[in-house]
Amino acid sequence: MRPVPLPAPKHARRMDEKKGSADLLGSLLLAKIQAAAFSRTDILESERNKFYLYIDEFQNFATESFISMLAEARKYRLALTLAHQNLVQLPNTLRASILSNCGLQAYFRISRDDSNILAKESLAPIYSQPPGWEWYIQQLQELPPRTCVIKNKIEGGVIAIRTLDLSLPHEMANTGEREFAGQVAASGIGKDYLRERSKIEDEYKARYEKLTRVEETESWREGKRRGNKPE
Incomplete structure (x- = not known):
């Protein structure tokens, strides 16, 4: 018996059409924002106001030009926050660009395939000779709810954090x-x-008084060396 393909329900087709329209509109908006960012070449870098762009499910809007945005948008003061579900959604060139250019990367509980890549991506710089990776791969796979691993490529380091x-x-x-x-x-x-505010204020006063005494002592010594009376 030969299988007969069934047509998709009307509501499913309508949902697909709406999603396609939304993705197209998002891609157009993204292209306009990219053009606006790159048009800042005639503005001094110190005078460019920072603009924050948040893109959820960004793989639906990413085009080839998105790679150049990742590489160059920083100098145009365009800060990107990108969110998606897994790495298989991304073309290889785009994935490589993201892992290279994103300064802060957050990994929540992820699949085995993604863990195999991201464990080595985030932990490899710590070791001169990488160890067996299985333990680290499983750690990313088994993260508790609302817990993520943060990799800071700007200042270096990897930490695990959890929401309140x-x-x-x-x-x-x-x-x-x-x-x-x-x-x-x-x-x-x-x-x-x-900590309680009163304790922080007491600590601040103690530190300030200590620094003030040090400055007064150094001023007195400098005046004594020059033969002048301290003010």
Whole structure:
């Protein structure tokens, strides 16, 4: 019995048509933004205002010219934030350009194939002789929810971070400012990094007084060497 292909439901065809129209519109807008960024050549680099562009599912809008945007947009003060699901969505040339040019890269829980690439991409600079990669590959595969690994290509280093354990937005709709601050303080990041304002002010005063005494001592010594009385 020969299989007979069935036509797609009408609502599915309409959704595909809408998605195609949205992708086309997004590509046109992206091309206009790129042209506007590259038109800043007649403006001094120090006078170019930074422009932030966020693109979700950017593989739907990426063209060949997108590679030149990644390589050159930084000097035109165009800051890109790109989000997508997995590397297989990207052509090889675009993927290579992203891994080379993106200064900050965030990896959430990803597939085996992506982990195999990104574990070596993010951790290879740490080792002169790369170890067996299986443990690191599995770490990226098994990241807990709302946890990601951040690679900083600008300053160097790789860290794992996690979002705050707070109530859902609709549950906090009537939460007051003090109550919200209390939840943040009670969270893991609050316990590790937050301190009372009075303690920070006391530490600041102690450091300031110490620095002031050092400056006064150096001024007195300099005046004594010159035979002058310190002011």
